[in-house]
Amino acid sequence: MAIVLGPNRYGKAETRVVRVTRDGGVHTIKDLNVSVSLSGDMDEVHLSGDNANVLTTDAQKNTVFAFARKYGIASAEEFALTLARHFVDSRPTIHHARVEVQEYAWDRIPVLEGGVPRAEQHSFVRSGGEVRTALVHSDGTGGAESVVSGLTDLVVLNSTGSEFHGYVKDEYTTLEETNDRVLATAVTARWRHHGTDAGDAGGWDASYAGARQALLDAFAGTYSLSLQQTLYAMGRRVLTERPETCEVRLAMPNKHHFVVDLAPFGLDNDNEVFFAADRPYGLIEGSVLTGDAPDAPDAWS
Ligand SMILES: O=c1[nH]c(=O)c2[nH]c(=O)[nH]c2[nH]1
Numbered sequence: 173m174a175i176v177l178g179p180n181r182y183g184k185a186e187t188r189v190v191r192v193t194r195d196g197g198v199h200t201i202k203d204l205n206v207s208v209s210l211s212g213d214m215d216e217v218h219l220s221g222d223n224a225n226v227l228t229t230d231a232q233k234n235t236v237f238a239f240a241r242k243y244g245i246a247s248a249e250e251f252a253l254t255l256a257r258h259f260v261d262s263r264p265t266i267h268h269a270r271v272e273v274q275e276y277a278w279d280r281i282p283v284l285e286g287g288v289p290r291a292e293q294h295s296f297v298r299s300g301g302e303v304r305t306a307l308v309h310s311d312g313t314g315g316a317e318s319v320v321s322g323l324t325d326l327v328v329l330n331s332t333g334s335e336f337h338g339y340v341k342d343e344y345t346t347l348e349e350t351n352d353r354v355l356a357t358a359v360t361a362r363w364r365h366h367g368t369d370a371g372d373a374g375g376w377d378a379s380y381a382g383a384r385q386a387l388l389d390a391f392a393g394t395y396s397l398s399l400q401q402t403l404y405a406m407g408r409r410v411l412t413e414r415p416e417t418c419e420v421r422l423a424m425p426n427k428h429h430f431v432v433d434l435a436p437f438g439l440d441n442d443n444e445v446f447f448a449a450d451r452p453y454g455l456i457e458g459s460v461l462t463g464d465a466p467d468a469p470d471a472w473s
Contacts, residue, residue, distance in 0.1 A: 180211065180214055180218065182210060183210050186205050188203075188204075188206075189204050189446070190448050191241075191444060203278060208232045208269065212225070212263070227262075232259070235255065237445050239254060251273065252271040252272075255271045292333075295329070296329045296330075297329075304323050308320075309470035318365075320362050320471045321364075321379065321380055326387065328357060329355070335351045335352065355396055357391075358425055360422070361387060362472075382414050386413040400458065403460075411461075420460045421457075422459070428448075430449060
């Protein structure tokens, strides 16, 4: 019985590209997950291992980054069309290109100065996705009770205003020091309340909204020398803005954004095109307390 090669395609899946565009001190970002799949005269690579018609998936990934720098990302559709046409038009042996794009939406976190928007705006929060949490322990009415509020997956990004240097350099340290990097994290925060009645705080919803806003304001408003420093500033801001709270625990993965080296393609990259890595990630965790915070409540154990 004859065995034949059926339909096939190949490409680089899930290139995570973040493009920062600057208009003076006001930044905008585009955050895409791009998957390329090509097909054409690809019999030989399958049948005999002859790679002569193979445009590497590595080159496809590089093209995504290079095009983000060269042409910008006006829209997911425009970017996908530009890429798809390029792949087919550039090689006679590629007949079809499928480019699939997922775009993650970001909202601006406005930074105010004296009540008006500051000239520099480069802080963002991912639209939707976050989850509000509440955790209560009760030994019954009149007994010990504790309330912990919080959130998970509050994803935030500063496209500048973050440095990282002065750290230990041992024989395994290769990380370059930087005076300007993207700082991004998915915040998990829990804050415990002094009491079990949010009446003075305007109710639980107002308390939650205020604490969430304090986290955002501190993230956006802190010029960061480390994510640890930003974590402390965020916890501190919740405690000062919301006197009904006495401890904030934070877990913040450092969602690394690496500047893509575009020099091999004759392009500069002045912090405009980033590779958003998903793992491994630094995980920064810490607790910030008021001086009079009682011992950790049962709700937390
Ligand atoms: O803000 C940071 N804190 C670290 O501890 C760390 N470690 C690292 O590699 N990058 C960073 N960034």
